[in-house]
Amino acid sequence: ETTIGVLALQGAFIEHIQHLELAVNSSAYDSIDFDFIEVRTETELSRCDGLIIPGGESTSISLIAQRTNLLEPLMRFVKDEKPIWGTCAGLIFLSKQIINGKPGQAILGGMDIQVERNAFGRQLDSFKVDLDFSGFTSNKVDAFPTIFIRAPVISKILAHKGQQERDVINSRNDYINNSKVEVLYKLENGLIVAVRQGNKLGTSFHPELSHDCRFHKWFIDEFVLKSQSTV
């Protein structure tokens, strides 16, 4: 059995569970049993082969994680190199540095990235745009509807163990050679909104709020099942 958890402290966790269910129901996974669970305790987290951290409000998520003693177990989950996908507030929580964070806002440090909270400002608080992800997925995720709500952007790719740090805003390099972080999607204005680092995925937008479950299927196939098969 493959268990994927969705951190259910705050935010859009129900929608993620629904999309995971849709993703496996619409595909033929003959020999795999899936279990999708809401995660609020260390015991629930320990059952998970992969984890999604949803959008919502990153300061609330980290505060509740601290108060419920889930921060340490989540940090161990990161250290154990388990597959994790952070969307929006979840991306902020998964990062290593924050711009515009609240003082003392705890983060997991699971990806070598700096994230700027609320980076689109007031006028562009929320918007919806179709993005073409067919370049890097095997599932042909083209014209994928993405929804941004007071979204963060990835403002910097950080050094991985002693390598040189690089500011990637407005950079035209799509792959940052001296980092473990791969830029998956950059908007036309140069802002980075999707990154991957090994079996960790970070998106500024909310695939769980669209009517499309292909991104969830890609996370299951490419991140969770692949990392299980290499263990």
Ligand code: GLN
């Ligand atoms: N602005 C929110 C935060 O800083 C994130 C918004 C979202 O998840 N849609 O946590």
